[in-house]
Amino acid sequence: MTDDYIISTDKSRLDLNLVHQFLSQESYWAKNMPMELVRKAVDNSLCFGVYLADQQVGFARVITDYTTFAYLSDVFVVKEHRGKGLSKRLVQYIVDYPDLQGLRRWTLVTVDAHTLYEQFGFTFPDDPKLYMQRKLIDSY
Template identity: 35%
Template sequence: MTSAPALPTGYEFSADPARIDAERVHRLLVEGAHWARGRERATQDAIVAASRNYGIHHLGGDGQIGYARIVTDGGTFAWLADVIVDPAHRGRGLGRALIDGVLADLEPLGLRRIVLKASDDGRPLYERAGWTPLEGPEDWMELRRP
């Protein structure tokens, strides 16, 4: 594991999949992320199983308070998704630390492109961290299913 990002006292970053609190992550997402509302727990469990998972843990008793995941081919491309920090712990730089930790963990892979779909409230965080709008969006296509 790569070195942990700078965090406020009492918090810890982890790339250890064994430390993911699946119930807590599901609750954080369905209650606090518009894109995950209505997501079934079984679907969330399948998502966790198929992703590289990361957490921010509060050492003072609140357990896992942040989550992010990466979907990747492990060689050229990754998608950052489901980035969330418990509202009670926001405003302390934890979102930025979570993203920094994810990127540090991915660095040895030498990925050429990492993408994300930023929510309106998350966009400033990503822009401050150096993320830019997708280059050549006209080259990208999607297939949506109901």
């Protein structure tokens, strides 16, 4: 992977059209998500953009209280920039981020990227029966 890529938490750099396009059209987890919800999610999260020069090529966000808990969400690298180690670099950057140190628990949900996250200490819950969810079907 080249060092030409940078990661930034500066929300003013985010290309919300790119984030919306990927989430609403290419992801399996946020199909048809309206732009106003993408904007609200970004506004209320710690966001990480991956850039090649001024072009955004990746994204992730963390929902956190900065004290005890973090939920890693919406991680992606656009197709044209995959295979360069960017997702690994992004997740490493996030778990090393100074404001997220000392948390008691990190969580995430994935259908197909278990091997990526396992490299950074993510595991299946010790007792899945402890976890509950309230899931709204077709929320978009």
